Amino acid sequence: MKISEEAVFRWVLIVGAAAVSIIALTLLTRPLVGAIWGLALVIAASVHAYRWLRDLRAKDAAKD
Amino acid sequence: MESATVALGHDHAEEHHGPPEANQSSRIDKQVLGIFLFIVSEIMLFGAFFASYFFLRVVVDPASWPPDPYELPVSIAGINTAILVSSSFTIHYALESIRRGNKQGLKLGLVLTWMLGATFLFIQINEYVHLGFSARDLAFGSIFYGLTGLHGAHVFVGLMLLSFASIRAFRGHFGPKAEDHLGVEVPGIYWHFVDVMWIIVYVTVYIL
Numbered sequence: 227m228k229i230s231e232e233a234v235f236r237w238v239l240i241v242g243a244a245a246v247s248i249i250a251l252t253l254l255t256r257p258l259v260g261a262i263w264g265l266a267l268v269i270a271a272s273v274h275a276y277r278w279l280r281d282l283r284a285k286d287a288a289k290d
Numbered sequence: 291m292e293s294a295t296v297a298l299g300h301d302h303a304e305e306h307h308g309p310p311e312a313n314q315s316s317r318i319d320k321q322v323l324g325i326f327l328f329i330v331s332e333i334m335l336f337g338a339f340f341a342s343y344f345f346l347r348v349v350v351d352p353a354s355w356p357p358d359p360y361e362l363p364v365s366i367a368g369i370n371t372a373i374l375v376s377s378s379f380t381i382h383y384a385l386e387s388i389r390r391g392n393k394q395g396l397k398l399g400l401v402l403t404w405m406l407g408a409t410f411l412f413i414q415i416n417e418y419v420h421l422g423f424s425a426r427d428l429a430f431g432s433i434f435y436g437l438t439g440l441h442g443a444h445v446f447v448g449l450m451l452l453s454f455a456s457i458r459a460f461r462g463h464f465g466p467k468a469e470d471h472l473g474v475e476v477p478g479i480y481w482h483f484v485d486v487m488w489i490i491v492y493v494t495v496y497i498l
Contacts, residue, residue: 230322231478235382238482242375245489249497257498264493 244271319469325476329483332444336487339440343433343494350429357430360423364496370413371492374445377406378485381452381478388474391466393459396474400456403481407449414442434495441491444484451477 244267252260314320347355356362384399418435425435455477458464464471 231382231385231475231482234479234482235378238375238378238485241486241489245493248493252497261498264498 319472321472321476322479325479329480332483332487336440336490339433339437340490340494343437346429346433352430355430356434357428360421360427360430362434362496363417363421366413366417367492367496370410370417371488373406373413374410374485374488377403377410378482380406381481385471385474385478388464388471389466393462393464396464396471397456397459400452400459400474404449404452404456407445407452407481411442411445411449414438414445437491437495441484441488444487448477448481448484451480 244264248260248264248267251263346352380399380402382399384396384403387393387395387399423431423434425432425439455474458473464474468475
């Protein structure tokens with residue numbers, strides 16, 4: 227696993243894009259809709275992070 | 291035979307003098323691991339403030355948010371957000387430059403990042419002066435100043451780190467190899483964290 231500034235910068239871009247979508251949805255509809263969309267994005271990101279970590283650990287175990 | 295064993299044991303004791311060396315992960319530098327662990331603790335700190343915010347907003351459920359007659363300067367804070375987000379690009383440019391051996395690009399990127407961060411902080415202080423409410427005004431005022439002030443303190447710390455990195459850059463301390471520019475990489479990771487946190491604070495406090 228290579229953790230560096232480059233990897234963190236990618237996360238800045240992802241969070242920024244997610245924020246833009248939440249702001250757009252909130253301004254076009256209601257704050258509640260934006261909040262629900264934000265919560266959905268957080269859940270999706272958590273599931274993605276869990277799967278990524280699981281795969282990473284599986285790869286590391288295969289190497290060892 | 292016995293004397294040979296004793297001699298071998300003696301040599302062995304001389305070779306391993308002192309405590310064993312600390313384990314070092316081959317996957318991550320200890321400095322980078324340190325800043326990540328620090329950031330995890332910071333996420334927990336911000337999490338406590340966000341929990342208070344959502345408690346006041348959702349569980350207490352006041353009639354209006356922000357409470358009348360208070361208003362938040364959404365557009366000015368939006369411009370401030372753009373300033374801080376652009377500073378992530380400049381610190382990334384600084385690091386990309388030093389990875390390619392471009393020391394002028396490193397200096398330019400660091401100075402630009404510092405100036406953008408200072409501008410953000412200046413605008414935020416100016417916003418505090420003109421808001422028309424203080425941390426003493428209702429729980430809303432307390433949590434607003436608590437969250438944005440906590441973030442502002444982090445920007446201030448980030449500016450200090452960038453100042454040290456800039457001084458070292460102008461003295462020629464950094465090089466293209468990964469281990470030769472950790473002094474920029476670690477503040478860079480911290481700066482990105484501060485940036486991501488502001489995006490979340492802005493969306494939560496000013497937009498939703």
